[in-house]
Amino acid sequence: MGRRTFMKWSQSLIRTLREAPREAEAVSHKLMLRAGLARKLAAGLYTYLPLGLRAIRKVEDIVRQEMNKKGAQELLMPTLQPKELWEQSGRWDDKELGMLKLKNREEREFVLGPTHEEIITDLVSKEVRSYKELPLNLYQIQTKFRDEMRPRFGMIRAREFIMKDAYSFHVDEGSARKGYQDMYEAYSNIFRRCGLKTQVVEADPGAMGGSKSEEFIALADSGEDIIVSCPQCNYAANLESAQQGDEQLRKSREKMKLLEEIETPGIKTIKELEDFLGEKPEKMIKTLIYSADGKTVAALIAGHRELSEVKLRKNLKCENLEMADERLIEEVTGGPLGFSGPVGLKKVKIIADVGVTKIVNGITGANKQDKHIRNVNMGRDYNPDEVADISYVREGDRCPKCSHELAMRRGIEVGHIFNLGRRYSQSLGAKFLNEKGEETLAIMGCYGIGITRTVAAIIEQNHDENGIVWPMSVSPYQVHIILLNVNSRETVKVADNLYNQLTGEGVETLLDDRDERAGVKFKDADLIGVPLRLIVSPRRVAEKKAEIKHHRDGRELLIAIGQVREKVKELIQENLSSYGQA
């Protein structure tokens, strides 16, 4: 059991803070600083102090166990990666990964690894020859660098962080599906054992490429992801890719009226239009001009909705998607920015959001300075080239599967599994000979877990007003001995004995042997949040007893000193199994 270490508080670098630095906003961030788990070096860069590192190692151990159980093998790749491989995969100029590039003295270019598809695929392409050697699942636990545009929420979004990344290689689709399913199960086990409640959602593969991907989201108020889920059926998706149900899209019975041009001096935004005309945004057709891989596209969205660039990009199957600048807008629409509309638009592809089809007598830009048009109707006044789901789901929308009202919640993405297909094996040449002797491209999957972020997520979900409430499985220590009154020789002796006994048995024990008053020690214990607390005081020692307290629910036991060792071990086991410890 456990990591055997000796830790007396008086000799350790455990520094608690009474108040959190102002820069910390998220609960996990505040508590990690206050409880002395980590310290900031610069934005998005943290030093993990001994206590924090222990929690990180605990999570890593769980990850290793569950990965190994599925036959995955651990290896370790370099963080510094040569430009050439990234050019081969076509990702050297990828903007999404936040690559931190650098040159050595010989002007050779490198990137500090934001992810390792290139490296692992290159390795496997060199090592694997035959279908008999597959499938393979290789993983590492390593520091990743992403030059985030905006590090946030402390350890939840850092520039440098620890990640477990796994990559699988398969001979065919069936095997790839099995590999993906294995990881799905491993991930479910890992997060459950970490004491995290997660929700799996459909996601967009984004920069990784590939077909299918799902995210494991830890529900938390300070999460940056918004997830959409159906309380009725099992539908759940990331806001970026959540689909709109059809139910909310009722077409009004209004009769079509004649087109009418109206004066709207300086009125450019939907909000301004709403105030100016006194009409609901639902009646307006917002026209957004985009440049997609050099081609111009007009996206039509109902005024009260927002365009999802992720959905639009997917629909257009384009790499680069940017909003058009004023010059381009004038060129293609003939009118200035803020007055675009679909009527009479000729030179561009028009994609209408599904909701737009239901707008009767809509209001939209006239493609002329200070003019809008009223009573615009699809089919009569304009025809989109395509109708697609390209806007975000909103509060109150219906489930695409069962039409129940959707719920929106915040969460932290702690894990992400992807089916990559042949994208990297293709570009980096990961081929093998199949049974028939034919050269075949491996089908790949990749599976990530943000380790340091997971620790933060655990704290987000496991804390109270006084501090962290660690699940036993990931707590830096299992037992926290609080020695009250270091001036009582007898008490100190008992505490020392218990400490040595427990530590000797592999129980991870922290002994607070500081010369501090009881209140200080209790407050610090509340902050640090070790699940079992053993209180050794002159009062109890006189009775030859000690107190054991459960931090989570405050349950207390009075135990004869001689029986503490057994009881503690029993409680630890009991506690671990409640998180599904293997």
Add this chain to the structure above:
RNA sequence: CGGGGUGUAGCGCAGUCUGGUUUAGCGCGCUUGCUUCGGGAGCAAGAGGUCGGCGGUUCAAAUCCGCCCACCCCGACCA
């Protein structure tokens, strides 16, 4: 990168608007001594600050002006 905000002792803050009376202050923490000792103790004595940086205005700048930097929050990206 766009928008908003903050930089004064290790942490939390006041002072800045209305320049000089501040030798730059308060709480917590830190050091020493005495008392106290089951929920962040009391008394006493201390240590600790180029007021984010640079430049300007002024007899005089934490305070006014300019530039820069750092950090935080909201947006686009991700584990």
